[in-house]
Amino acid sequence: MSVANSAAERVTGRGRRIRWSVVEQALAGYLFILPAIVELAVFLLGPILYAFVISFKHFSYLDPLDSHFVGFLNYVHLFQDPVFLRALWNTTVYALVVVPVQTAIAMMLAVIVNRIRGKTVFRVIYYLPSITSTVGVAVIFSFLFQPNGLLNRLLWIVFHIQGPDYFNSPIFAFPAIMAVAVWTTAGQFMVIYLAALQEIPEELYEAAAIDGAQGFAMLRYITVPSLRRTTFLVVVLGMIGAFQVFDLVYVISSASSLPQQYTMTVVLDLFEKGFRTMQMGYASAMGFVLFAIILILTLIQQLWLGREDG
Amino acid sequence: MRMATSAQSPSWRRAGLWMYVMAVIYAAISLVPFLWSIYTSVKPTSEVFQLFAPWRTLTLSSYTSILQNFPFGRWFLNSAIVAFIVTVGNLVVNTFAGYAFARLRFPGRGVLFYVFLGVMMIPGQVVLVPIYMLLAHLGWIDTYVGLTVPFLLSSTMVFLSRQFFLGIPKELEEAARIDGIGHFGMFFRIMLPLARPLLAAQTILTFQGNWNSFLWPLLIGQTTDMYTLPVGLNSFYGQYNAYWNSVMAGMVMLTLPMMVVFIIFQRQFIQGVSQAGLKG
Numbered sequence: 001m002s003v004a005n006s007a008a009e010r011v012t013g014r015g016r017r018i019r020w021s022v023v024e025q026a027l028a029g030y031l032f033i034l035p036a037i038v039e040l041a042v043f044l045l046g047p048i049l050y051a052f053v054i055s056f057k058h059f060s061y062l063d064p065l066d067s068h069f070v071g072f073l074n075y076v077h078l079f080q081d082p083v084f085l086r087a088l089w090n091t092t093v094y095a096l097v098v099v100p101v102q103t104a105i106a107m108m109l110a111v112i113v114n115r116i117r118g119k120t121v122f123r124v125i126y127y128l129p130s131i132t133s134t135v136g137v138a139v140i141f142s143f144l145f146q147p148n149g150l151l152n153r154l155l156w157i158v159f160h161i162q163g164p165d166y167f168n169s170p171i172f173a174f175p176a177i178m179a180v181a182v183w184t185t186a187g188q189f190m191v192i193y194l195a196a197l198q199e200i201p202e203e204l205y206e207a208a209a210i211d212g213a214q215g216f217a218m219l220r221y222i223t224v225p226s227l228r229r230t231t232f233l234v235v236v237l238g239m240i241g242a243f244q245v246f247d248l249v250y251v252i253s254s255a256s257s258l259p260q261q262y263t264m265t266v267v268l269d270l271f272e273k274g275f276r277t278m279q280m281g282y283a284s285a286m287g288f289v290l291f292a293i294i295l296i297l298t299l300i301q302q303l304w305l306g307r308e309d310g
Numbered sequence: 311m312r313m314a315t316s317a318q319s320p321s322w323r324r325a326g327l328w329m330y331v332m333a334v335i336y337a338a339i340s341l342v343p344f345l346w347s348i349y350t351s352v353k354p355t356s357e358v359f360q361l362f363a364p365w366r367t368l369t370l371s372s373y374t375s376i377l378q379n380f381p382f383g384r385w386f387l388n389s390a391i392v393a394f395i396v397t398v399g400n401l402v403v404n405t406f407a408g409y410a411f412a413r414l415r416f417p418g419r420g421v422l423f424y425v426f427l428g429v430m431m432i433p434g435q436v437v438l439v440p441i442y443m444l445l446a447h448l449g450w451i452d453t454y455v456g457l458t459v460p461f462l463l464s465s466t467m468v469f470l471s472r473q474f475f476l477g478i479p480k481e482l483e484e485a486a487r488i489d490g491i492g493h494f495g496m497f498f499r500i501m502l503p504l505a506r507p508l509l510a511a512q513t514i515l516t517f518q519g520n521w522n523s524f525l526w527p528l529l530i531g532q533t534t535d536m537y538t539l540p541v542g543l544n545s546f547y548g549q550y551n552a553y554w555n556s557v558m559a560g561m562v563m564l565t566l567p568m569m570v571v572f573i574i575f576q577r578q579f580i581q582g583v584s585q586a587g588l589k590g
Contacts, residue, residue: 022415028493029416036407037422039463044429047440054439061443109336112329124576125337128344131572131579133522135540136565139547140347143554148359150346187340188583195584215326244433247524251544255551267435267525275529280439287436298431 051284059281067281074285084286086261087269090174094265095242098181103234105186110193111223123194130188134247141180142167142255167256173263177252181245189234196230197223229305236301240294246271266290344565351558358554372559376546381534382560385542388531389564392457392538393520399462400516401509407463408471409497413483423472430465435525442529452532461520467512470585474508475501511582514575521568539564 055074059067078084113122129137144150145166152163166176204222213221224231246267253263260268266286274283350358351372357363376382410416411423441460442451450456478501486500502509527538537545543560550556572579 024493025414026416029410029414029419032406032410032414032497033416033422035403036426036463036468039403039460040426040429043441043444043460043463044432044437047437047444048432050440050443051436061446105336108332112333116329116333120576122333122337123580124573125340127576127580128569128572129340131518131522131568132344132565133524133540133568135522135524135544136561139543139557139561140343142547142551143350143558144343144346146359150342150361153361183339183343191580191583194580240431240433244435246435247540250524250528251547254544254548270435270438271525274439275442280443284436284439287433287438290433291436294431294433 051287054281055284055288057281059284060278061280062278070281074282075289077282078285078289083261083264084266084269087264087266088289090263091243091245091265094174094178094181094245095239097175098178098185098242099235099238101178102182102186102189102238103231105182106189106234107193107224107227107231109186109190110197111219113190114194114197123191126187126190128187129184132184134184135251137180137184138248138251141176141183142252145176167252168258170258170262173252173256173258177248177263181242181248184248185238185241189238192234193227193230196227200226232301232304236297239297243290243293243297347558347561351555351562353555355553355555372553372555373563376556376559376563380542380546381537382539382542382546382563384535385537385539386563388454388457388537389521389539391454392527393517395454395458396461396520397513397517399458400464400467401512403462404464404467404512405471405502405505405509406497407468408473409475409501411468411472412475413478413501414493426465426468430469438525438529445530451530452536454536456530457527457536457538461523461526464516467516470512471505471508474505478504507578507581510575510578511585514571514579515582517571518568518579 054067056069056071057067058070058073109126113119113126116122146152147163147165151166155161155163164172166172200223204226205218208218208222244267245265249263249265249268250271253260253268256263267290270283270286270290273279273286352368352370353360353363354367354369354371357367407426411419411426445451445456445460448456450459482500482504483496486496491500522540523538524540524544527541528544531537531541534542534545539560543557543564546560547557
């Protein structure tokens with residue numbers, strides 16, 4: 001598609017030069033793009049280079065004069081640091097649980113919403129958690145998940161089960177956080193699925209109906225396979241988001257009496273190392289490990305989609 | 311054989327009862343946490359853990375209390391100011407860049423575009439440390455400048471803007487050019503009026519992202535006066551988490567404005583998200 005576009009541009013570009021000079025157009029181009037370039041250079045590319053350099057340094061903001069190069073030591077230490085390894089483990093578990101669950105719920109909701117009356121109302125309701133501040137969400141569920149909060153009261157009334165003190169329990173704290181994360185993002189991915197559902201050609205369903213397929217067979221043999229690309233996108237986007245989880249665990253774990261290891265995640269660890277113990281070189285190395293993980297996930301996406309297209 | 315019976319609506323199109331049941335159950339799962347929290351915010355402190363407080367005891371005193379005794383008003387204002395500046399800034403920066411990438415030819419355009427695409431995958435947390443140091447060096451910590459200026463670019467929105475402008479027919483541009491329009495007239499008088507859907511989606515998504523943003527304001531706003539609402543609510547919750555009605559009043563202040571905006575502009579919201587999702 002992009003090849004066709006640029007070819008079309010080249011053709012009409014010849015006509016354009018008659019009235020607008022090349023130089024003038026280039027100048028206008030640079031002017032329009034200047035603000036973005038400045039932002040990019042000052043607040044992204046520059047800082048990335050700087051972070052890369054100090055990730056090879058012993059560097060603390062408290063004592064900048066004491067900084068010196070330590071080679072790969074920060075990276076080596078990371079993979080021997082039980083706190084970071086725990087954070088990496090927790091985050092991986094988080095991603096591997098949250099992403100499939102939220103993807104399944106998102107797809108199911110989209111299929112349902114697409115067919116029922118009152119589509120707009122349900123779509124709005126399901127999307128509400130996604131537009132809510134994560135701090136707000138953390139506070140809402142900290143209250144619902146109190147030992148004598150609404151969830152446990154309902155559990156008692158309906159099943160006569162005494163629920164735990166979720167966010168202060170070593171067993172339940174992290175799963176509870178994951179459940180809240182699913183609640184927050186499922187609606188957002190539902191919207192993406194809903195858009196993709198509109199692209200499935202009606203003829204596919206008609207053909208399947210002639211072959212005698214109905215209900216779940218339609219879902220299994222037409223809908224789910226047709227949504228393959230979207231599912232892949234939703235999974236990768238979900239993974240990238242999951243590996244960056246911070247707000248939710250920060251708010252919940254600061255209010256919890258639980259030792260931090262139970263809810264430690266990569267970005268939380270990065271934040272603690274960078275700004276509480278001021279090991280900024282070390283924290284930067286952590287940032288690049290996170291970057292590497294996300295880069296690998298993105299490359300998998302690109303390669304897979306590329307293969308699909310080819 | 312079954313489909314023959316339903317001329318206007320084929321069987322695979324009709325929703326079964328189970329679909330409505332599931333839809334309503336999940337709607338309850340989505341809504342009850344909000345409703346329960348709002349309900350809690352109007353209960354008196356003594357009734358917070360009662361399932362149902364008597365109607366007469368319901369009160370708005372948690373709201374007046376957090377507004378009078380804590381800087382929630384100031385935090386609300388800070389959030390509004392910061393989100394406004396960041397949104398306007400992003401509109402300018404991203405739309406300009408998207409337009410240049412789509413409609414103007416200049417040396418280095420291809421390379422630059424790949425740079426923008428490339429940085430889309432860099433997680434912001436990688437630059438947490440260096441940006442903090444840069445802002446400290448500039449004296450921007452704990453200022454509105456620090457809370458806004460570093461966040462005026464979104465490569466995703468540059469990309470979306472470019473896609474949008476690529477879709478505008480050449481004929482329109484050529485017609486305007488015959489009338490002798492300049493580069494800036496072309497952008498402001500011809501392109502921008504057409505770009506309303508793009509601007510709406512961008513405004514909404516940027517405003518929402520910034521209004522809810524937590525990690526950066528937590529780092530940059532350091533004195534109580536420079537907290538944004540999420541940072542303020544987090545700190546209030548840390549100190550007064552026994553007063554659930556007040557905590558929930560703060561939560562409502564934080565989330566309700568966004569919900570109202572969302573319900574009014576839900577079409578643009580959802581279009582924006584599905585575009586960003588499908589193309590991103």
